[in-house]
Amino acid sequence: MREERIPILRGEGVTKVFGFGRHKTVAVDHVDFTFYAGELASIVGESGSGKTTLAKVLLGLINETEGTIYYHEQKRDISTHRKKQEYWRGIQAIFQDPFSSYNIFNKIDSVLLDCINMRGGRHLSREKKTELMAEACSFVNLKYEEMTNKYPFELSGGQQQRLMIARIFLLKPKILLADEPTSMIDACSRATILDYLMKLRDETGMTMIFITHDIGLAYYVSDSVYIMEKGKFVESGSADEVILNPKQPYTKRLISDVPKIYEEWDLSTV
Amino acid sequence: MGKVILEVKDLTTKYVTRFKEDVYAVDHVSLKVEEGKSLGIAGESGCGKSTLALSLMGYYFPPLHYMSGEIIIDGRNISTMKPDDIRKSILGTEIAYIPQAAMNALNPTQRVIRFIEDVIQAHYPEKTKKEIYELACYSFETVGLSREVLNKYPVELSGGMKQRTVIAVSTILFPKVLIADEPSSALDVTSQKMVIKMLRDLMEKGIIKSMIFITHELPLLYNVTDDIMVMYAGQIVERGTAREAVFDPLHPYSKGLMGSIIVPEEGLRSVKLTAIPGVPPNLKNPPAGCRFAERCKYVRTECRVLNVQLKELDGSGRAYRCVYSEEELRRAYKNA
Numbered sequence: 001m002r003e004e005r006i007p008i009l010r011g012e013g014v015t016k017v018f019g020f021g022r023h024k025t026v027a028v029d030h031v032d033f034t035f036y037a038g039e040l041a042s043i044v045g046e047s048g049s050g051k052t053t054l055a056k057v058l059l060g061l062i063n064e065t066e067g068t069i070y071y072h073e074q075k076r077d078i079s080t081h082r083k084k085q086e087y088w089r090g091i092q093a094i095f096q097d098p099f100s101s102y103n104i105f106n107k108i109d110s111v112l113l114d115c116i117n118m119r120g121g122r123h124l125s126r127e128k129k130t131e132l133m134a135e136a137c138s139f140v141n142l143k144y145e146e147m148t149n150k151y152p153f154e155l156s157g158g159q160q161q162r163l164m165i166a167r168i169f170l171l172k173p174k175i176l177l178a179d180e181p182t183s184m185i186d187a188c189s190r191a192t193i194l195d196y197l198m199k200l201r202d203e204t205g206m207t208m209i210f211i212t213h214d215i216g217l218a219y220y221v222s223d224s225v226y227i228m229e230k231g232k233f234v235e236s237g238s239a240d241e242v243i244l245n246p247k248q249p250y251t252k253r254l255i256s257d258v259p260k261i262y263e264e265w266d267l268s269t270v
Numbered sequence: 271m272g273k274v275i276l277e278v279k280d281l282t283t284k285y286v287t288r289f290k291e292d293v294y295a296v297d298h299v300s301l302k303v304e305e306g307k308s309l310g311i312a313g314e315s316g317c318g319k320s321t322l323a324l325s326l327m328g329y330y331f332p333p334l335h336y337m338s339g340e341i342i343i344d345g346r347n348i349s350t351m352k353p354d355d356i357r358k359s360i361l362g363t364e365i366a367y368i369p370q371a372a373m374n375a376l377n378p379t380q381r382v383i384r385f386i387e388d389v390i391q392a393h394y395p396e397k398t399k400k401e402i403y404e405l406a407c408y409s410f411e412t413v414g415l416s417r418e419v420l421n422k423y424p425v426e427l428s429g430g431m432k433q434r435t436v437i438a439v440s441t442i443l444f445p446k447v448l449i450a451d452e453p454s455s456a457l458d459v460t461s462q463k464m465v466i467k468m469l470r471d472l473m474e475k476g477i478i479k480s481m482i483f484i485t486h487e488l489p490l491l492y493n494v495t496d497d498i499m500v501m502y503a504g505q506i507v508e509r510g511t512a513r514e515a516v517f518d519p520l521h522p523y524s525k526g527l528m529g530s531i532i533v534p535e536e537g538l539r540s541v542k543l544t545a546i547p548g549v550p551p552n553l554k555n556p557p558a559g560c561r562f563a564e565r566c567k568y569v570r571t572e573c574r575v576l577n578v579q580l581k582e583l584d585g586s587g588r589a590y591r592c593v594y595s596e597e598e599l600r601r602a603y604k605n606a
Contacts, residue, residue, distance in 0.1 A: 191545035
């Protein structure tokens with residue numbers, strides 16, 4: 001696996017501090033990371049460990065207090081709105097709660113049309129656009145004929161999350177940041193969502209960053225895993241390395257906290 | 271065989287929609303929970319798990335309506351009682367409920383102790399504040415919370431603490447049956463484990479006599495409960511002990527659920543997750559015959575016509591709902 005790996009998103013000493021003085025909270029504390037092109041990386045940690053804050057920093061939704069992020073080996077510049085939009089063409093996200101990810105006033109068509117327009121498809125004919133939308137819907141096994149003229153809130157959680165993936169399919173970003181994409185939906189739809197994400201990666205070769213508290217999920221999908229505790233990365237490496245031979249007590253605890261079926265689940269260590 | 275605490279016979283409840291359509295969300299469900307035992311209910315979203323939980327409490331208000339069947343708690347039939355009587359004499363003392371969004375169950379403008387006073391005084395108006403405080407302290411100790419929490423507002427607590435507070439409050443009157451509806455789905459794995467341990471402790475200490483645990487996470491259910499019941503489209507499709515339901519499922523749907531399990535154990539990466547294709551049927555007009563037929567790999571023509579009843583397997587409490595016989599199903603899984 002030691003072939004040429006191109007870093008696509010790299011961070012050095014990224015820090016985010018909320019508040020001042022007495023009320024200071026260091027949410028992300030000098031983390032270094034390198035995400036390579038085509039890689040699937042997971043960031044795992046319990047609630048309050050700073051995973052989502054890091055995600056927001058990566059997306060450029062909030063500014064880092066300290067440190068630098070390199071995008072395509074160049075310092076990321078999102079100082080103006082135009083530059084930010086340009087950056088978002090390369091990085092997109094799927095959020096935890098599909099029910100609040102959509103504008104409730106917009107129909108599904110306009111959600112998907114927005115994506116086509118953003119990719120520079122504004123000049124395309126209506127038929128071509130419809131064709132693209134139908135293709136995106138069929139990619140995630142939704143029927144476009146049933147979707148058109150509906151509002152996102154008329155769909156179930158799993159369907160909404162799938163529509164989110166259809167959006168990503170149209171946008172074809174370089175990086176996809178998935179913040180707990182499966183925590184709000186049931187175990188059965190979870191397998192479906194993961195399936196489509198994997199398919200998407202195989203087809204487009206995009207980099208995916210999974211943010212999750214479920215170490216089982218991280219182990220299943222990812223190539224490399226970063227374990228986050230209180231804003232710091234305490235352990236990182238390939239998935240097999242970290243999860244089958246954890247070194248840090250924190251990682252061991254996270255693994256022992258997940259219910260298992262083939263091994264005894266030890267409840268005494270709470 | 272222990273004493274039966276909760277027995278449900280052929281319970282059917284329905285929702286009536288705005289357009290006067292009937293949706294049978296719980297369709298002829300029968301179950302039994304013995305003293306000291308716990309029952310798990312599994313199934314995907316929209317299969318009627320939560321509606322079953324609400325129906326079990328006998329506390330119906332529109333759009334949920336009671337249709338037929340009996341709910342017997344400790345020898346007392348509550349299905350025909352008036353909602354007001356149920357609220358006063360059943361909820362909290364006989365049967366308690368932990369909702370899915372326990373985070374939102376607490377009143378943000380009240381300190382926790384005020385909330386507890388309200389709950390207890392609704393049942394025992396003669397109790398003084400001091401007695402209630404003592405009781406609350408005892409209850410909080412069993413769930414591992416300090417008594418400082420009593421004087422806090424809910425916003426000051428973390429998600430896991432709120433969940434534990436809710437459990438402490440709902441078990442404060444020593445209910446016979448505790449219904450936990452996805453108590454840990456909004457929590458991270460660490461808090462989830464804490465909640466599970468607490469529920470187990472409550473059972474061991476005899477504060478609650480039996481438990482019904484609802485979730486879609488099979489590995490969790492396997493570790494928590496003695497028996498598992500799998501629901502699909504308002505009906506029970508499989509019933510058995512936890513081990514049987516997880517490692518030796520009979521119904522194709524339970525078999526399919528097993529394919530979507532994720533556990534961080536060696537060998538997981540080589541397994542391919544298999545999701546069940548399609549979506550559950552619309553219960554406004556459920557399909558004739560087997561409700562799972564549309565998504566089933568092993569579907570036959572008679573599946574779409576025959577209305578299969580739950581088949582009991584020789585007295586062990588094991589049951590499944592499928593036209594195939596046990597041997598046929600096992601053979602089909604072996605060849606797959």
